Amino acid sequence: MKNFSSDRALKFTESVIREMTRICLKHHGVNLAQGFPDFPAPSEIKEAAVKAIRDDFNQYAITWGTPALRQAIAEKFAWYNGVSVDPEREITVCCGSTEAMISSLMATVNPGEEVIVFEPFYENYGPDTILCGAKPRFVPLHEPDWVFDEAELTRAFNDRTKAIILNTPNNPTGKVFSRPELQLIADLCMKWDVIAVTDEIYEHILYDGATHISLASIPGMRERTITINSISKTYSLTGWRVGWAIAAEPLTASIRKVHDFLTVGAPHPLQEAAVVALRTDRGFYKTLAEEYRQRRDVLLGALENAGYRVFSPRGAYYIMTDVGHFGFRDDVDLALNLVEKGGVATVPGSSFYSHPSLGTTKIRFCFPKKMETLIQAAEKLKGFKNFMKQ
Ligand SMILES: Cc1ncc(COP(=O)(O)O)c(C=O)c1O
Numbered sequence: 001m002k003n004f005s006s007d008r009a010l011k012f013t014e015s016v017i018r019e020m021t022r023i024c025l026k027h028h029g030v031n032l033a034q035g036f037p038d039f040p041a042p043s044e045i046k047e048a049a050v051k052a053i054r055d056d057f058n059q060y061a062i063t064w065g066t067p068a069l070r071q072a073i074a075e076k077f078a079w080y081n082g083v084s085v086d087p088e089r090e091i092t093v094c095c096g097s098t099e100a101m102i103s104s105l106m107a108t109v110n111p112g113e114e115v116i117v118f119e120p121f122y123e124n125y126g127p128d129t130i131l132c133g134a135k136p137r138f139v140p141l142h143e144p145d146w147v148f149d150e151a152e153l154t155r156a157f158n159d160r161t162k163a164i165i166l167n168t169p170n171n172p173t174g175k176v177f178s179r180p181e182l183q184l185i186a187d188l189c190m191k192w193d194v195i196a197v198t199d200e201i202y203e204h205i206l207y208d209g210a211t212h213i214s215l216a217s218i219p220g221m222r223e224r225t226i227t228i229n230s231i232s233k234t235y236s237l238t239g240w241r242v243g244w245a246i247a248a249e250p251l252t253a254s255i256r257k258v259h260d261f262l263t264v265g266a267p268h269p270l271q272e273a274a275v276v277a278l279r280t281d282r283g284f285y286k287t288l289a290e291e292y293r294q295r296r297d298v299l300l301g302a303l304e305n306a307g308y309r310v311f312s313p314r315g316a317y318y319i320m321t322d323v324g325h326f327g328f329r330d331d332v333d334l335a336l337n338l339v340e341k342g343g344v345a346t347v348p349g350s351s352f353y354s355h356p357s358l359g360t361t362k363i364r365f366c367f368p369k370k371m372e373t374l375i376q377a378a379e380k381l382k383g384f385k386n387f388m389k390q
Contacts, residue, residue: 065093174313324361342384
């Protein structure tokens with residue numbers, strides 16, 4: 001029989017992050033690989049979902065999102081991000097920011113056009129660009145502070161550039177892009193007539209005084225930025241699959257068409273409950289960031305004690321580490337040993353780079369976990385350190 005897979009599907013592999021979760025389950029390990037909380041979601045939001053199902057919000061919603069949710073998204077975007085948008089014409093509710101990203105790219109990028117991606121990058125962006133036939137152009141974020149070089153970024157823009165993908169706060173590095181950096185990106189987008197697709201799902205998870213700035217709020221960028229977000233990370237609801245894309249009307253019109261034929265819509269009762277999430281008391285976000293800071297500090301300490309070189313994040317809930325000195329063959333070898341013999345699942349660094357060789361000394365840990373889970377992980381990391389000495 002011939003190989004029935006499309007050329008497109010053959011160009012990328014399964015998600016390494018999701019694969020590490022499956023391996024972790026097999027070894028009954030502590031999952032510090034995939035970024036999802038092991039603590040409960042806020043009860044009032046869960047109750048709102050139960051009520052929405054009981055009240056029979058059980059049929060298709062309007063394809064681009066219920067009016068109440070789009071209104072709540074517009075209100076929150078105005079207060080937190082400082083950008084006013086029209087919920088009728090500029091918001092598309094999708095199945096998580098994952099679908100918002102692929103729908104946005106498919107709606108705007110033609111085969112052969114170039115899309116700029118900062119590297120290391122959240123692994124979905126690679127397949128996302130391949131699925132729309134685009135050519136990714138990677139611009140390195142240089143450790144230890146994950147800064148980009150102005151000349152390298154400038155060189156990445158050309159006549160074929162259609163879009164730049166930006167993720168701030170950033171997974172996997174924890175970088176939070178500063179205003180001067182965003183201004184430079186904005187200037188280049190305007191110079192080369194390029195759109196920006198920004199993934200801002202960690203916008204409330206910030207440390208050490210870092211502030212989140214939406215690229216759409218930079219003068220001149222509102223009309224050429226697609227801002228992507230979801231309830232997954234802020235409200236600990238990764239399984240609900242409710243996200244959205246905010247963009248000017250002409251962009252939104254295309255995004256809505258792609259979204260409609262990909263998924264029809266996000267789950268209706270969960271959209272109703274997402275309204276309650278977005279209208280949460282503002283103090284919630286302060287507590288969220290403080291609780292994540294405490295978790296970050298516990299994991300940073302545990303990793304340092306276990307001999308990892310850490311890059312302390314300023315946002316999001318991941319810690320990149322350098323493990324080149326441990327003497328394993330590569331990052332995959334270490335990650336497999338760590339989950340099988342140490343009982344801690346992580347993500348090999350190579351899955352965040354275009355060429356695996358760039359990430360062979362890196363391992364990513366995540367910390368959206370109960371304190372007791374992190375303490376358990378700390379014990380296991382200590383045990384693995386002793387195992388390595390043998
Ligand atoms: C940067 C980034 N974007 C998107 C996602 C997926 O978000 P969602 O659950 O909204 O699809 C993740 C999940 O880890 C992520 O880290």
